[in-house]
Amino acid sequence: MHVISCLDYAEMSRKTARIIAALVQLKPHCVLGLATGSTPVGTYKELIRYHLEEDLDFSNVTTVNLDEYYGLGPEHEQSYRCFMQRNLFDHINIPPENTHVPDGLTRDVARTCAEYDNLVASLGGTDIQLVGIGDNGHIAFNEPNTVFVANTHLVDLDEDTIKANARFFASEGDVPRQAITMGMRSIFSAKLILLLASGPNKASAIARMIKGPIDPQLPASILQLHPNVVVIAVKEALALV
Ligand code: PGA
DSSP: OEEEEESSHHHHHHHHHHHHHHHHHHOTTOEEEEOOSSTTHHHHHHHHHHHHHHOOOOTTOEEEESEEETTOOTTSTTSHHHHHHHHTGGGSOOOGGGEEOOOTTOSOHHHHHHHHHHHHHHTTSOSEEEEOOOTTOOBTTBOSOSSOOOSOEEEEOOHHHHHHHGGGSSSGGGSOSEEEEOOHHHHHTOSEEEEEEOSGGGHHHHHHHHHSOOOTTSGGGGGGGSSOEEEEEEGGGGTTO
């Protein structure tokens, strides 16, 4: 794993966006794997700026997102589809049909999950996959577990995750208890994985991810097996590395 230490959130966002913008410019038909949460918001702001001020063209880009809350539809303001519209898609020229987020309202979970993995495979995998990391070491919604799960699947959210994400909802009781998440196979289809982290609360998970044993109790540790991972993190998040 290659690690880039940044002074602050703005630098992390600029560096990440610069890499993604370079890909979009050099490979207009690229496939971007995208993430939600607080961490990538600054990166998306920079990408919007590249589009508005420097004519970065997203018209041939395809995106696949990592996950979606189970039970939330695209109209729900805390759904990840809504997050992506608000923080990126509504502000760039990507065709709506090129953007993919798992269907949180599906009545046929097994089929939706299988189709999502087939979609990623049919696209040839992602060129860049952006991921955050949970305080508990999750990537996407692959929570600490006894095994690494390969396929896209329905997952029960960890208590830590529900607590961490309660800040976006009126109360902790409103946080969905389940989500549909990409599994490790589709995440690993990426030619390059950019893992972003900001904040001292991520320091323990980052240190265990980089130095610890590969252990499904720390799902991000499996990234040690991917040939091309770049960690772009604010220095507080690297304090224990
Ligand atoms: P955050 O979430 O960006 O809101 O910290 C990251 C994650 O849980 O994967």
